[in-house]
Amino acid sequence: MEKQRRNTKTKKLVMDVFRHEAGALCHADLVQRLAGKVDRVTVYRILQRFFDEGVVHKISAENGKTYYALCHDCSAGQHADDHAHFYCMSCKTVSCIEAVGQFPQLPQGYIAAEASWFISGYCPSCRAV
Amino acid sequence: MEKQRRNTKTKKLVMDVFRHEAGALCHADLVQRLAGKVDRVTVYRILQRFFDEGVVHKISAENGKTYYALCHDCSAGQHADDHAHFYCMSCKTVSCIEAVGQFPQLPQGYIAAEASWFISGYCPSCRAV
């Protein structure tokens, strides 16, 4: 049977960080913001849990790190994991963006389970500088 | 000035592995196939060198690993790094695929430097099983 879920102070702390940040955060970001309050390992486990529960997106960035972001527009239960993620090479933040248009079709015979589009470049704020 | 380039036995060994494989390979794949012949670290350096020279693609997979694949259809000097990479969840291989159609437009104000589209699913061979 399903494993139960408990609402703990620690989870609330992590969730608070997400709520106060606009973009996506990696494990190190969270640990830094929760320094002295939550253990490194616990942060890993909570992120995994949140992901399993469908509360956050998981984003594998080009730099090898994994970022997490709160799900906002995901229709109930269904992850919109094919939306795009943007990494700004200037301010070094990762964010979810709304791209316009359809994605290309896969060649015949391929079955897609998940897809991710990852773009590196400059965000509107940094571009001006 | 530019650093010189030397053609060594070791580089040829690595290149041979690429030539005898269809899909993309990660560092561990190469080390395994070259066990006893080439050092781990050297493989890292050669891969980096090949990438700098534009000989191979670099693919960041969802599993956090980095894959490399020979460039085939890249027009001279210009990387076609916006093509798609496919990870087959069954045979666990990464390959470059030719997707049909345009990619979505970024929102106003964003400037893209690089983009990658990564899809996980089942390839034609495994799908049949």
Added chain:
DNA sequence: CATATTATTGCAACGCTATTGCAATATCGA
């Protein structure tokens, strides 16, 4: 061909991201 220059290699050590085992603790239903 002999020699000097320096790119390249292998080895050891290190750094960073992430995971696992386990005892102690905290949550939540009864």
Added chain:
DNA sequence: TCGATATTGCAATAGCGTTGCAATAATATG
């Protein structure tokens, strides 16, 4: 309140990748 068990923190470990350095090998030059 109390018991079952999900959760946490700590220590240890695993995996991927990098750096420093001395030894080696590829290339240009005489």
